[in-house]
Amino acid sequence: MGRLPEGEAAPTDGRLPLGTAVDGPFGVYLHVPFCSVRCGYCDFNTYTADELRGATRAGYPDDVAAEIALAAASLAELGPLRPAQTVFFGGGTPTLLPAGDLLTMLAGVRDAFGLAPDAEVSVEANPDSIDAGGLAQLRAGGVTRVSFGMQSAVPHVLAALDRTHDPERVPLVVGWARDAGLEVSVDLIYGAPGESLDDWQRSLDAAVAMEPDHISAYALIVEDGTALARRIRKGELTAPDDDLQAAMYEAADATLGAAGFEWYEVSNWARGDRVARHNLAYWRGQDWWGFGPGAHSHVGGVRWWNVKHPAAYRDRLLAGASPALAREVLDDETRRVERVLLESRIVDGLPISMLEPEGRREVAGLIADELIDGGAALAGRVVPTLRGRLLADAVVRRLLP
Known part of the structure; x- marks a missing residue:
């Protein structure tokens, strides 16, 4: 798993170095660090049962409740608490916990901060970690959206990624979520070892056929220290091919666009207004x-991160x-640079x-190279074209010479 960044030591009382109230939208991320198995490509802060060293799943909602109380006290010193516009349960596999535990954590957020009337409340789930009853219970408790880790519809691609679910189960869980009244997103990964363009097209077609509200498609990145990186280094698997991944991205944009999905961030497409508001809040800073454990936060230009192990x-x-383990206070120039890095990726x-x-x-020059939209630039905004999305890092390097 990746290392946490360095920074100045965070105070043990959780206070933020801010002297005035903060305003604007406020979101909550709830990290659930548990997985039944570790996928070979995963670099997230997750733990299987034999890695918990004394921590337990059963006690986890109480641990989070204690941090919520500390956060509310810290923010109350700065002024009135803002209700959460979005809540996102990520992981790990949040649905390894009983639905009641997740709802207990959501109730803690509601009691401490309040929820906006139209709050988006999302839960990530593996297709084999939730059933119809659990989805109905989540919806009844205030969850509005579920994001399924589909990754692929092709068995040999799932095997290369160490994913354990049966691809035939994905339409079932999507249907159950729909029946429960939940918005549905499916997450895909492209560029896995041995995956062909035809394999990828099969996964895209399967995802579209389920008619979700939202689809994410992420290029596989080989992270140092993962099992996948070790297998590639030993020659057991092939590394992702940049040209093939570019072709896969173009296929995704064409297929999803034809099916009525519109891109709003480089790796995300949605029908109508069904964007993932929580994720978009990250891109908007x-x-x-x-x-x-290991969760990152950002409030009023202060960024910090928690100790990693549960x-x-x-x-x-x-x-x-x-x-909180450490933090950094962002100066004006750092915040400006980060806005360029983030907002140059979104349709706004x-x-x-x-x-x-x-x-x-x-x-x-970026317009001439067909990397940004000329009409948007005339209106005062940098918006990437399809080519610009493929070369997003190159665009940023030119915007920050």
């Missing part, structure tokens, strides 16, 4: 508090201390006014 997280909270685009003169001078 809005405020969120992340609860759980046992260390629990020990700090039992001692009445913040689980980046205000050209955020660029330094050197970056503004690049705009005409």
Whole structure:
């Protein structure tokens, strides 16, 4: 699993170095760090049962409740608490916990901060970790959206990714979620070892056929320290091919566009207004508090991250201390640079006014190279074209010379 970044030590009382109230939208991320098995490509902060070292799934909602209380006290010092516009249960596999435990955590957020009347409440789930009853219980308890880790419809691709679910189960769980009244997203990964363009098209067609509200498609990245990286290094599997992944992205955009999905962020497409509002808040640099081991937060230009292991997280909270390990206070220039990095990836685009003169001078060339939309640029915003989305990092390098 990846290392946490360095930063200045975070105070044990959880107070933020802010002297005035913060405003704007506020979101909550709830990290559930449990998995039944570790997928070979995964670099997330997750733990199987034999890696918990004294922490337990059963006690986890109480641990999170303690951090929620600490957060509410810290934010109350800055002014009135903002209701959560979005809540996102991520992981790991949140639905390894009983639905009642997830709803207990949601109730803790509701009691501490309140929920906006139209709050989006999302839960990630593996297709084999939830059933119709659990989905109905989540919806009755206030969850509005579920995101299924489909990844692929092709058995040999799922095997290369160490995914354990039966692809034939995915339409079933999507149907159950629909019956429960939940919005549905499916997540796909492309570029797995041995995956062909035809395999990928099969997965796209299967995803579209289920008529979800939202589809995410992420290029496989081989992270150092993962089982996948070790197998590729030994020659057991082939590394992802950049040209093939580019062709797969183009296939995704064409297939999803033809099916009525519109892209709103480089890796995300939605029908109508069914964008993932919580994820979009990250790209817009809005405020969120992340609860759980290894969770990251951002409030008022302060970013911090918690200790990684569930046992260390629990020990700090039992001692009445913040689980935050370290933090950084972002200066104006860092915040501007991050806006360029993030907002140049979304359909709303980046205000050209955020660029330094050197970056503004690049705009005409980016239009000529068909990397950004000329009409949007005339309206004062940088919006990537399809080619620009494929070369998003190159676009940013030119905007931040």
